[in-house]
Amino acid sequence: xxxxxxxxxxxxxxxxxxxxxxxxxxxxxxxxxxxxxxxxxxxxxxxxxxxxxxxxxxxxxxxxxxxxxxxxxxxxxxxxxxxxxxxxxxxxxxxxxxxxxxxxxxxxxxxxxxxxxxxxxxxxxxxxxxxxxxxxxxxxxxxxxxxxxxxxxxxxxxxxxxxxxxxxxxxxxxxxxxxxxxxxxxxxxxxxxxxxxxxxxxxxxxxxxxxxxxxxxxxxxxxxxxxxxxxxxxxxxxxxxxxxxxxxxx
Amino acid sequence: xxxxxxxxxxxxxxxxxxxxxxxxxxxxxxxxxxxxxxxxxxxxxxxxxxxxxxxxxxxxxxxxxxxxxxxxxxxxxxxxxxxxxxxxxxxxxxxxxxxxxxxxxxxxxxxxxxxxxxxxxxxxxxxxxxxxxxxxxxxxxxxxxxxxxxxxxxxxxxxxxxxxxxxxxxxxxxxxxxxxxxxxxxxxxxxxxxxxx
Numbered sequence: 179x180x181x182x183x184x185x186x187x188x189x190x191x192x193x194x195x196x197x198x199x200x201x202x203x204x205x206x207x208x209x210x211x212x213x214x215x216x217x218x219x220x221x222x223x224x225x226x227x228x229x230x231x232x233x234x235x236x237x238x239x240x241x242x243x244x245x246x247x248x249x250x251x252x253x254x255x256x257x258x259x260x261x262x263x264x265x266x267x268x269x270x271x272x273x274x275x276x277x278x279x280x281x282x283x284x285x286x287x288x289x290x291x292x293x294x295x296x297x298x299x300x301x302x303x304x305x306x307x308x309x310x311x312x313x314x315x316x317x318x319x320x321x322x323x324x325x326x327x328x329x330x331x332x333x334x335x336x337x338x339x340x341x342x343x344x345x346x347x348x349x350x351x352x353x354x355x356x357x358x359x360x361x362x363x364x365x366x367x368x369x370x371x372x373x374x375x376x377x378x379x380x381x382x383x384x385x386x387x388x389x390x391x392x393x394x395x396x397x398x399x400x401x402x403x404x405x406x407x408x409x410x411x412x413x414x415x416x417x418x419x420x421x422x423x424x425x426x427x428x
Numbered sequence: 429x430x431x432x433x434x435x436x437x438x439x440x441x442x443x444x445x446x447x448x449x450x451x452x453x454x455x456x457x458x459x460x461x462x463x464x465x466x467x468x469x470x471x472x473x474x475x476x477x478x479x480x481x482x483x484x485x486x487x488x489x490x491x492x493x494x495x496x497x498x499x500x501x502x503x504x505x506x507x508x509x510x511x512x513x514x515x516x517x518x519x520x521x522x523x524x525x526x527x528x529x530x531x532x533x534x535x536x537x538x539x540x541x542x543x544x545x546x547x548x549x550x551x552x553x554x555x556x557x558x559x560x561x562x563x564x565x566x567x568x569x570x571x572x573x574x575x576x577x578x579x580x581x582x583x584x585x586x587x588x589x590x591x592x593x594x595x596x597x598x599x600x601x602x603x604x605x606x607x608x609x610x611x612x613x614x615x616x617x618x619x620x621x622x623x624x625x
Contacts, residue, residue, distance in 0.1 A: 199544075219548040257618055259547075263583050266548035270555055291590060320589040320622040383621055 199261045200268065202252045202312065204376040206404055212309050212372035215240060215251065216265045227272050229311035231280050232352035237272035250404055252380040260321070260383075267319045280353060281305025282340065282361050284326060284368045291318035305357075309375040316379065323378050324370065325387040331366035340367050373397040373404075528570075529553050531587075535580040536572045542579040550580050554587050558595075568597035573604060575612070581605050582619050589623060 199217040203226065204210070213228025213236075224240040256264060271291065281287075287306050291314050306314060316323045330336075344362050347353045377396035378388045385392075530553035534540045557565055566588070571581065585602055592598040602623055609616035 219544050259579055259582060259619060262542070262544045262579075263547050263551065263586065265544070266551040267587070269548075270551065289590065318590055320586045320625075322622050322625055384618075386622070 198253045199265045200254050200256060202254065202376045202379045203249050204252065204372050204400060204404070205249045210372040212312055212375050214268060214312055214315060216268045218269060219265050220269070225272070227268060227315070229278065229280065229306060229308050230352075231347050231350055233277050233280050233305075233357075235272070235275050235278060235311075250376075250400070250407060252376045252400070254380055255382045257383065260319075264319055264321075268315060271315055271318070278311075279305030279357065280307065280347075280361075281357070282307060282343070282364050282367060282369070284310045284329075284370055287314060288326060289317065290314055307370070309370045309372050312375050312379065313370060321383065322387040324374070324393060325389050326368070326370070328389040328391075329368050329370065330390060331368055333367075333369070336367040336369040339369050339371075340364075371397060373400040376400050529557055531557075531580070531584060532570055535576050535584055536570075538575045538577050540577045540580060542577070547579060547583050550583050551587050554584060558588070558591065563591055563594040564596070566595050568595065568601045571601060573608075576608070578609055578612070578614055578619070581609075585620065585623055 201215045202212060203215050204212045211228070213226050215224060215226050217223070218225050225237060226240050227235070227237045229235055275291070283305060284307070287310055290306070313323055313326075340361065344358055347358050347361070348355075374393045374397040377400050378386075378393045381388065381396070528536070531550040534546065534550045540546065554566070568584075571584070581601075582605065585598070585605060588595050588598055592602075602620070606616045606620060609619060
């Protein structure tokens, strides 16, 4: 298991104001998902912030029971000052950005968060994914985690992802069909995957902004860690003889 | 109509809607209605009453007289979310002319606390002012150019990062901060990473 990606439910790891105040969590539900976790500067409680396919920005207290399901946590390596201040900014985003469109126009969405956490999309922008949402929250605080100009366009993996994403959104039934069709038609497809965002977000800020190749290598590690942490249970095999039904006596 | 004792006036001399919430918290239902609040604003003999819903109390149209005193009061009570809402919907023009907002007081005090709470108060009061009164209301020229509080200074720059093209003096303050912090022995490059993009 990588040092920077581990299951949430780790008894040796505790959230504290002196330690981690902002982290990322990643799951493999649907086509994969990533969100932020942060320590509320007002209450000291741990909260999660993420963008859902239903266009809702979810901000809620961390439910530790969820950690028994398949999530991995990745702590950030922020400076001491950013550890103290970034949660305050995230809290503003949580208050001021309740809804925003889910979409795959990453390049058009750059800089779409105001300093006070209001989502102010530029004209023609189609929205964010869970991963680009996280990236933009970092960017709103002046932290450029990834270099989006270095990402490849219309890769086979990206196009396959778009097809799976569209199918997933239709299955969930919470995204307007018109919006799904816009995603289906959008070109070029530039994908920042949840694993890539989690991997890049956990690196020392001295390495930011990170290019696609470096991030891809780290992201492969996140995917591998996930497989190790949540190995599927093998099917039970039994060699017991089948019980013979009793024949009714006459 | 029985009005409030002078002790419950907001610091700016206005009785704002937030004072009514204070009454509710003090369990004085005879003053604060259960689910509807009346906001009274008065100066001298003039009194204007606006009926608002509890939910609407924090709407922009309703609370125009929430003074900086009230914002500070709620921060002091440990209710920064309420303070943020109060500040968002309006800052008293009379009060804000007299007192430095939190963020400015913090950055100009080299001994100011740099706890999470204090830095968060800088973020919240700055962004609340920005949202309520616009970028023109942010006077970065009032940030001390001698030995400003380093952590609050960088926090202000980051808080205004997305507005840097619209807040006058942001570029100058950013340049000043890099020089000043480096001269004072701080790792300016690390503290301000990303702010030069």
